[in-house]
Amino acid sequence: MLYAVLFWEYIKNYAKTRLTYRADFWVEVLSDLMFQGMNLVFILVVFQHTPSLGGWTESEVIFVYGFFMIPYGIFSTFFGMWNFSERYIVKGEMDRILTRPAHNLFQVLLENVDPPSMIGSVVGAVIMAVCWNDLGLAFHWYYVLIMLLFVLGAVLVYAGIYTALSAISFFSDAPTGIVPLIYNVQNYGRYPVNIYNKTIRFVLTWLLPFAFVGVIPASYFLEKKADDLSQLAWLTPVMGVIVFALGLMLWNHGVKKYRGAGS
Template sequence: MFYTSICMDYMKQYMKSRMIYRTDFLVDFFSNLLNQCINLLFIFIVFAKVPTLSGWSREEIVFIYGYFLIPYAIFDTFWGNLWNVQDRYIIKGEMDRILTRPVYSLFQILLETMTLESLSGVITGIAVMVYSGNQLHLSFQWYDSFVLLLLVLGSNFVYGGIYVTLASIGFWTDSKTGIIPLIYNIGSYGRYPVDIYNKAIRALLTWVLPFAFVGVYPAMYFLHKPGYLLWTILTPIVGAIAMTIGIFVWNAGIKRYRGAGS
């Protein structure tokens, strides 16, 4: 309850500051929406030239993309400040300020810079899933909404765990950016079926950087694809493992941190 109340206070303060410049807030909101639509348009352009992609239909790819948008939007909203850990908090010394407060350091950093307008991706993702699901004549049960919540939580933990681990590397290096931008580009591969990639990339997206659990594997539950149920079940487990590793590495880095110096 303590951390929940702090989170709500951060969100209230964020909205107060953003509502001072409402036009800017709306521009960011619709910019995110436009970016999502452009990515969706790209899928339609590809399938205008080919009827299927390694056996996957256009509607199935669109459905996977729709699911991917939901955990991605949540990650973009609450985890985006991990990009600044190395430069802002470690090199420039703002971690000193964070560590003087009686609240877990990672929790503070995540909430200091949030973009609530990015949550538009959740609405877009659900809309895309409903549209493509109707096109595919998919059947949904009453409990599927709870399954969706569990899978999205697992997918978000996969994202968070990976990027917390990468951000924590900054405690051992002097680089301003690290490898987060490179890994961020690899993450986009998780919104397409792994079958379209070669074996090396499949292994990378499943076991090394498990971005396949952010999009394709959990989406298979709703598409009722045979042979994927185990991967769907593994989504929350992989998310928990990724987050555990991330927090472990973060805590180790915090113990190593000695201040920015002069």
Template sequence: MNYVSMFFLYISQYMKTRLTYRVDMVMEILSDLLFQGVNLIFILVVFDHTSFLNGWNRDEIIFIYGFFLVPFAVFASFFNIWDFNERYIVKGEMDRILTRPLHSLYQVVLERMELESLFGMITGLAIMFYAGANLGLSVSWYDPFIFVVLVLGGVFVYASIFIMLASISFWSDSRTSIIPMMYNIGNYGRYPVDIYNKVIRFVLTWILPFAFVGVYPSAYFLKREEWYGYAFLTPVVGAVFFIISIMIWNKGVTKYRGAGN
């Protein structure tokens, strides 16, 4: 209960802070929406030159992109740890974190959350409904529950990868970070993996499983039965990778040397 109460207290303080600078918050939201719009336009431009992409039509690709935006928005809101090395290791703020009784990762997540990124969920859902209507997809009564489970699985997949990357900072305090590059690699998960060669497909499935954020869970709603096995593995992969990431983080904390000389 202490963790739950702290979560809502942080959210309350965050909203007070952000609403003090409303224009900045609105500009960030508009910037995110513009970025998502540019990616959607890119997909539309590609399909101006072809009707299918390795058996996937335009609306199916758009649907996958819309689904991808939902777990990504949740991830970006609560696991915004791209600057962990610079802020908490190099500048020594990890010292402050470790003096408190809550789990260190939980504190970092609360301090770095950006709730305005949740607006990306609205964009993603709108894109999904648009593409789904064009495809004539039917929805069963239990599909919303499956949707939530698959989205959470995708969130944990994304979060686990970046927690692992942030944990590297405990062993190496170099300012150089591969996290920005990993953000770009993560974008591959919003396209069908069978358009890539076998090596990339294997990496996106089992090494850096970004495919479980977009294409695999989307396959269930697109009635792609050949991908159902992967779709239902999404929460399992998310849970396994997240547990591993927490273990690596906890081990890394024991190697933290502090910010002193």
């Protein structure tokens, strides 16, 4: 109950700030939409030169991209810790966080909540709906529940990986670290993994499981049988729980090792 109240208070404060600077809010929304639009244009350009990509049609790849956008938008809204190292470690704001009774990770997440990113999830859902109709896919009522389960699992995969990366900052005060590199790697998860060689496919599936935030769960609804992707889709929530648990463990261990900005 306490955490629900805290969450609501942070959201109200965010809304008050954004109402003061409304132009910044819409500029952020527009820039995010433009970025996602450029990624979509890239896919369209690729299919101007080839009829299929590893056995996947244009509509199928765009469908996967639409799914990819949904968990990514939710993750960016509630787990935006891109500047954690610089703000909380280098500038010492983690000291302030640790003086409060609420869990430190929860506080950090609330301070960086970014509701405009949720627009990306809405756009992703629209893209999926359009492609669903174009592909003539069957729809069953229980698909909604499965979709929610897969999206939750994908969000947890994102959250676990980036929580772990942020936790590395407790052991090193480098302001950037490897987050930009991993951010680039994650984009490979929005494309069919069977177009990559075995090494990259293994990395994207089991080491940095970004395939579980896009192509693998999306393949369930596409009923893709290649490489048993539709079978692996059911591992999405399991993978999410495992990755997030590992990320949280590393975070808690890092907090115990943290000795303050002056150490």
